[in-house]
Amino acid sequence: MTRYPSYSSRQNRQTGRGKKPLRKDRVAIALLLVIAVIVIPIIWRRSPADQDNPLIVTSDDTTAAADTTNGGLDLPDLDDPAIEETLPDLPDEDVSAPETFPNHTVADGETLADVAFELNISRANLLASNLLLGTEQLQPGQTLQGTPDGLLHTIKSGQTLTDIALTYAIPVETILSANRLSANATIYSGTKLLIPGIETSYWADVILLSRGTATRFIWPLEADVVSEFGWRIHPILGNRHHHDGIDLDVPEGTLVHAAAGGEVYFYGEQPGYGNVMIVEHTDGFYSVYGHLASALAYQGQFVEVGQAIARSGNTGISDGPHLHFEVRNGTFPVDPRRYLP
Numbered sequence: 001m002t003r004y005p006s007y008s009s010r011q012n013r014q015t016g017r018g019k020k021p022l023r024k025d026r027v028a029i030a031l032l033l034v035i036a037v038i039v040i041p042i043i044w045r046r047s048p049a050d051q052d053n054p055l056i057v058t059s060d061d062t063t064a065a066a067d068t069t070n071g072g073l074d075l076p077d078l079d080d081p082a083i084e085e086t087l088p089d090l091p092d093e094d095v096s097a098p099e100t101f102p103n104h105t106v107a108d109g110e111t112l113a114d115v116a117f118e119l120n121i122s123r124a125n126l127l128a129s130n131l132l133l134g135t136e137q138l139q140p141g142q143t144l145q146g147t148p149d150g151l152l153h154t155i156k157s158g159q160t161l162t163d164i165a166l167t168y169a170i171p172v173e174t175i176l177s178a179n180r181l182s183a184n185a186t187i188y189s190g191t192k193l194l195i196p197g198i199e200t201s202y203w204a205d206v207i208l209l210s211r212g213t214a215t216r217f218i219w220p221l222e223a224d225v226v227s228e229f230g231w232r233i234h235p236i237l238g239n240r241h242h243h244d245g246i247d248l249d250v251p252e253g254t255l256v257h258a259a260a261g262g263e264v265y266f267y268g269e270q271p272g273y274g275n276v277m278i279v280e281h282t283d284g285f286y287s288v289y290g291h292l293a294s295a296l297a298y299q300g301q302f303v304e305v306g307q308a309i310a311r312s313g314n315t316g317i318s319d320g321p322h323l324h325f326e327v328r329n330g331t332f333p334v335d336p337r338r339y340l341p
Contacts (some may be wrong), residue, residue: 001153002273008268018063018275020046020218021204025291028341032067032330035091039123039258042063045281048064048245048308051304064272064320066298077340084271089133090116092297092312101145101146101147101152101192101194102119102145102146102147103119103144103145104118104119104144104146105141105142105143105145106138106140106141106143106144107140107326108140110138110321111138112126112127112134112138115138115144115244116129116146117173119144119145119146119147120148120149120181121146121147122239124199124200124203124204125146125148125151125199126144126146127203127207128142128158128200128201128203128204129144129146129147129149129151129152129192130146130152131154131203133206133207133210133212133214134212135212135213136286143190145192145199147194148201149178149194149196149197150194150195150196150197150198150206151167151194151195151198151199151201151251152192152193152194152195152334153167153188153189153192153193153194153195154191154192155187155188155189155191155192155193156189156261156302156304157189157282158189158263158282158302159189159302160302161175161176163301163302163303164193164195166204166297166301167201167304167307168195168198168201168302169196170195170196171200173195174196175193175194175195176192176251177193178193178195178196179193182261192314201303202304202306202307202308203306205306205307205308206218206305208222209221209222209306210258211341212247212341213341215339215340215341216260216285216338216339217259217260217340218222218257218260218289218305218340218341219257219259219338219340219341220235220248220256220257220258220259220281220287220289220323220325221248221250221254221255221256221257221312222249223249223250223254223322223323224248224249225246225248225249226247226249227246227247228243228321228337229243229244229246229333229334229335229337230242230243230335231243231246235316235319236317236318236319244326244333245288245290245325245326245327245333245336246324246325246326246336246337247322247323247324247325247326248322248323248324249322250312250322250323251312251321252293252311252312252313252314252321253311253312253313254307254311254312254323255296255308255310255311255312256277256289256308256310256311256323257305257306257307257308257309258279258287258303258304258305258306258307258309258341259279259287259325259327260281260285260287261281261282261301261302261303261304261305262279262280262281262282262287262302262303263279263280263300263301263303264277264278264280264297264298264299264301264302264303264309265278265286265299266278266299267295267298267299267310268299269315269316270290270316270318272289272290272317273288273290273291273315273316273324274286274290274292274313274314274315274316274317274318275291275292275294275295275310275313275315275316276288276289276290276291276316277289277292277295277297277310278310279303279309284329284330285328285329286325286327286330286331286332287325287326287327287328287330288324288325288327288328289309289310289325290313290323290324290325291313291314291315291316291318291321291322291323291324292310292312292313292315292323293311293313293314293315294310294311295309295310295311296308297309297310298308298313305309327339
C-alpha cells in the first residue's frame with residue numbers, strides 16, 4: 001500500500017518547520033566537493049604533463065574540423081620560464097665584420113660568369129655570397145662581392161654566431177678567427193661574415209626550391225602535392241574536415257628545408273601531426289611541418305631559408321610517408337600555394 005504524506009508534514013516542509021538538523025558529515029562532504037572543484041583545475045593547469053605539450057594544434061588528422069577563426073593553433077608563450085628552461089644556452093651577441101671584402105661593379109653587358117671570373121670565384125659562390133637566384137638581370141653599377149677564401153654570409157636580425165656556425169656546420173672559433181673577431185665583438189645585421197673553406201651551402205637548395213623566383217616562401221622539398229588546402233574527406237578517419245595545409249608525397253627520411261628564414265618556435269609531438277616543427281618568421285607568419293621522423297634544428301635556433309631542419313616521416317595519423325606543410329598568418333591557416341613559387 002502506498003503511503004502519502006499527511007497535510008501537516010507537507011505544511012511543515014513548505015513553512016520550514018519540522019526540518020531535520022543538517023548532519024555534520026554531510027556538511028564536510030559538501031565542503032570537500034567545493035574545494036575539489038576549485039583546486040583540481042589549478043593543479044591540472046600546473047601539471048608537468050601540460051608543460052611538456054605547450055602547443056595545441058588542430059591537425060588535418062584529428063577527428064574535429066579545424067577552427068576557422070584561428071586555425072586551432074594555441075601558440076605557447078616563449079617568455080614562460082617553464083619553456084625558457086628547455087632552451088639551450090646561446091650566445092646573444094650581435095656581430096659585424098671588421099673588414100670589407102673584394103667587390104666588383106657590374107659593367108654594361110656583364111654576366112654572372114663575367115663577374116665570377118673577375119672575383120676569381122665560382123658562379124655558385126657568387127650567387128650564395130650575394131643571395132642571388134641566378135635569374136636576375138644584372139644592372140650596370142650594381143656592386144657584387146665575393147672571395148676565393150670561402151662564402152660570404154649576410155647576418156640576419158636575431159641571429160647569433162652559434163646559429164651561423166650550425167648553418168654551415170663549422171666551429172664558432174673558425175668563424176671568429178677568419179673574420180679577426182674577438183669572442184665579445186659586436187656585429188650588426190645586414191653585414192657580411194666570411195665562412196672560410198665553404199664551397200656549397202643551403203643557398204643551392206634555395207635556388208632549386210625557389211624555382212628561380214623570388215617569393216615569400218620556397219618549397220620545403222621537391223615532391224608532388226597529393227592533397228591540397230581546403231575541405232576534404234579525411235583519408236583515414238573518413239570525416240569531412242578542413243585540411244589546413246598541403247601534403248607532399250616523399251619517402252621517410254627526406255630532408256625538409258625551412259620555407260623561409262626564422263626561429264624554430266616549437267618541435268615536439270602533437271595529436272594527429274605526430275612530430276611537428278613550427279618556424280616563426282619576422283612578419284608574423286609561421287610555417288608548420290608535420291609527420292616528421294626527426295629534427296635537425298632545435299627550439300630557439302635561427303634557421304636560414306633553405307636550411308635542412310628535419311627529416312620527413314610517417315608519424316601521427318598518416319596514411320603513408322609524406323610531409324604535411326602549412327603556412328599560417330598569425331594563427332590563421334592560409335593556402336601555401338598563395339606564397340609558393
